[in-house]
């Protein structure tokens with residue numbers, strides 16, 4: 001006896017709530033909603049934006065993200081199939097299963113999420129954004145979720161240090177980058193820190209600094225709450241590097257950036273001007289332009305790369321290869337010990353610099369804000385931190401720094417030295433100043449930093465950052 005292969009029809013003919021015929025269909029890329037009477041436009045939705053398709057009785061509901069002028073939005077479109085005979089039901093059920101498999105390829109459906117909301121982050125809208133934008137998508141995707149609203153500084157850290165790791169598939173933050181910093185450091189204090197670092201984090205932008213979301217989703221979607229929520233529902237775990245920061249014997253983890261000099265002053269030194277919104281950074285920069293203050297630091301770097309052209313070539317190779325969800329990670333023999341510091345006693349062969357500079361900025365992601373691509377060649381998990389040592393500039397050079405900053409133009413600036421490093425040391429040679437680590441204020445004292453490859457985990461739709469650096473050196477085409 002020969003068995004016929006069962007083929008799932010890719011088209012489902014339905015009747016809409018207004019009694020019009022409506023057709024749902026899908027291919028390998030799109031889910032399509034068509035009105036055969038042509039009274040409504042045909043809508044093509046990328047399969048990645050299909051949040052859920054399900055059947056209740058004889059009604060088929062499709063929950064999809066569509067693009068509107070204001071960003072992405074969740075919509076539900078329903079249709080019913082004729083009669084309640086078992087054949088129509090079986091056809092529709094098989095069709096729904098096929099769409100869901102195509103919309104969630106090798107992905108677990110109905111994630112169990114731990115949501116951390118910072119009601120005080122940025123403009124203070126996180127709680128209402130969660131209710132209006134995030135929760136409807138989580139509900140449509142039939143995720144289960146536990147919500148904690150942070151009640152004090154450090155609360156996210158405490159929550160992360162105690163989280164029941166086996167009960168959740170990811171931690172979702174509705175906040176800015178400050179809360180991510182707290183979560184990571186909370187994981188480091190968990191009784192199984194190495195396992196905790198494997199818990200994927202999905203940031204939903206609701207703070208004043210949302211660089212992680214921007215890097216993961218790009219400038220178009222990085223500040224879009226619906227797109228970031230989709231990442232929480234459908235993103236895949238991607239390893240990211242962390243840095244240990246050792247300062248006066250105390251160890252902290254940094255996932256995003258460290259800076260001193262002008263770039264720290266314009267963030268931490270303008271906090272009293274919060275009422276100005278993000279204009280305070282522009283004000284801080286202009287203040288720096290006027291004063292042309294230079295800062296003395298002693299910096300030594302365990303250099304991996306320092307040729308700008310070669311770093312761009314390495315970036316292109318990285319971007320042209322398969323997605324980088326996983327990488328060889330740090331030693332994992334033990335789940336109870338933090339990774340060792342490999343180079344803390346090493347000095348030989350390091351590059352030393354100690355002239356007065358405008359700033360030192362070290363970072364793990366290309367964009368530090370929508371307006372500034374400070375680290376165009378940074379990637380999530382190469383085991384290196386990108387370091388910019390900005391030499392002194394004339395006032396006109398500093399003002400020119402605004403041109404194309406969002407596209408990474410400053411990368412090619414002659415007086416900006418750029419390194420990829422596996423470790424570095426920095427010692428202030430002046431008494432007072434600002435040290436910012438992941439946007440948080442730290443004591444203005446000497447510290448040691450070392451990268452741990454792929455130690456922590458985020459969710460990603462692409463397996464790399466969604467940021468393109470296409471600028472060529474000046475004078476080339």
Ligand SMILES: Nc1ncnc2c1ncn2[C@@H]1O[C@H](COP(=O)(O)OP(=O)(O)OP(=O)(O)O)[C@@H](O)[C@H]1O
Pocket residue numbers: 118119120121122123150151152153154155174175176177178179180182206207208209210439
């Ligand atoms: N209930 C609370 N009261 C005061 N501070 C809080 C509260 N909950 C969290 N925080 C603190 O808010 C800070 C900001 O965190 P968040 O990540 O949301 O935003 P951000 O963009 O990094 O910072 P901000 O918007 O404050 O500039 C964190 O340092 C966190 O400890």
